[in-house]
Amino acid sequence: MTSLLSNYSSKIRPIKNQGGSLQMSIDLFLANINDISTTEQKMTTTGYLKVKWTDELLVWNSTTTGMYWMQFNQKDIWIPDVVVKNGLTAFKMMGGDFYYIYVYNDGAVYWYPYTVFETSCDLDVTHFPFDTQTCSVIIKSWSYSRWEVNFTIGSDKIDAGEKMGYSVTIFLTFAVFLTIVSAELPMNSDSTSILNVYLIIELAISIMGIIISSVQLRLNHRKPGKKIGEVFCKLVRAGRILRCEKSNVKGCFLKPCRGADNTKIDVIDCKSKMENYPQDDSVEEEEDEIEWSDVSSAIDFFSFWILLSVQIIVTVVIFSYAKSN
Template sequence: MEDVKTLLADLMVNYSSEVRPVKDQTKPVSIDVGMSLVSINDFNEVTGVISVVIVLFLSWTDESLVWDSSSYNNTTSLTFSEKKIWVPKMYLINPADDFNPISSKHFKVTVLANGSVSWTPGRILQATCQPDVSKFPFDLQICTISVNPYGYLGTKVSLTANVPTINFGFYSPNSAWDIISTEAFVTSSGVDIASFTIEMSRRPLNFMVSVVIPIIMLALINPFVFILPFNSGERTSYSITVLLAFTVYMTVVSDRMPASSEPMSHLSYYLLSMLALSVFIVTVNIFQIRTYSKDDNEEPVPKWMKNLIKNFCNICRKGKVETKSRDPNETRKSSDKFESIKNHNMIRLESIDESDLTENQTHSKEKNHNEMSFSQPENITWYTVAKYADKLYFTAFLVFTGIASLVYFVEVVT
């Protein structure tokens, strides 16, 4: 202990913590810089601020702190308070709150007999970070923490990144972000700046379950208003309720987005398109209700509209016929069923009364006539027009919603 006290007293004789520790003052002090990330406390996309806990690893040579270890009972190292010697006070140059050095009186320095000094100050930092939420919630964020020995030019203090990445020996994982890659480098433009880049990806499950999936579900049930019965009286309230739900979710999403317009989130565009579609559905539904309620005697259905519905029915009927004719399995099943019925009827042919056969044929003709009336109505009323329009709107809006949802997922995942 006495040897260490003597060594420390001898080193501090004529030592000044205000003078750079090089005998030739025209040369810079070369400092190796590294960083260890302890934790990511928070990343606020709205304000563009990342809060992290970091530790800096700084090492340099102090030419005034060299001794012969054999003269002090083989003492090869000393550890004491940083305020006793010269240290390069490092400042965060992209701060979001205050501008204070990354150090305090509680951090220690370790000095070796050859003059090598190691210093590991740490602090909670809040740095600015420009967010890119275009693929939110599948977004990647790249944030940079830049430090500099404020007050010293590059000719006085030079920085060197001793390792090309950030150290994670003390890192505690974050529940919302995964670290993809890191990089450490030094840039010089009159002053040396050590920059540490962190690329991180969001864990999207929480936001998917709470926001994205409910929005897609709402979008998919939105067109189902057109299959509600007209007499139920719930069509208008149903469509307006869905519209209000989209408005609420737009507020929720906007609270998580930054106030800047560049870049915009694809989710915001998707939600806006679904909101516009919901407004259009409400408008169309109001006209549909009015169409259902029209009086055919006061305002007959126009002839061109009747022809349009008939042509639509013919196209649908031809499509069904072609589908059935192209299916060999159905044809084979129908043929087998016909042969079975034919054999059964031949056995019972003698016991069938002619009047019964006539009655069955008449019933069959009526059934075929009713089927044809259903497939192609003879008397087209406003109720019929509204009914076929409901089918058209339901199909069109459902297809549009499915395509928009698919495009959104492709954009944010790829």
């Protein structure tokens, strides 16, 4: 570490061509939405950033050293002066001297600054309670232009863990709502309110959502080398067919589908496509490759439509019964 930092300056961008732009990817992971104030027009959230870039001056031979990564204190190496542009608290750089940054032997740098975001948010309650609000957390480098430091959105997506947290929130919402409604209903030991029955069914649907999210989370994080059962493979193939994706028939759709813009997708000429494929089994095996993330996605696809159908049927039946009586 000492030899790497001997001629290193934390005030200079870590690229050999100082006329070029340093490419950085950034992801925002929300841990909690603490508060949304309509009167103060602000949103308070807790979370952290995942900032990745390549430091061309911190590269070493992992074969000779036996070290593939090291941790550096934030103050010892160059980091971008990341700030929250639409923040409402003190304007300061994220991170701190107690932060340690992961640096790998190829120069890849990973920085995870954690903070509480208090950001401005224009809230329009004209259509409440059927309104949709969009709040932004604007992150930028204050001292560098995009020609010097260019931020791009990273590739990390929402995982099943966030879905499970959302499912638990919905469950607790219905539980609290059921408690409030039960307290306001007249006491009667001979009959049960239809509204109570409806809320109990909603609780059951929420519990099913939590169970499904738990299964998704477990399957999504299974080791890639673990064998996938035939049932899961059939589920993935069925989901691909229903979503108009290619199955393992070497580039041919099983039937015509329509895209998002309502344009017809014609059936691919299988005969002409087959002529372009090599006569071996390598292509078929490649196209038939299924990972555990595909299994999790297929379960999510089918669960969404099944629970949505149950939700619609239950709502229509119960409220139709209540209206008829």
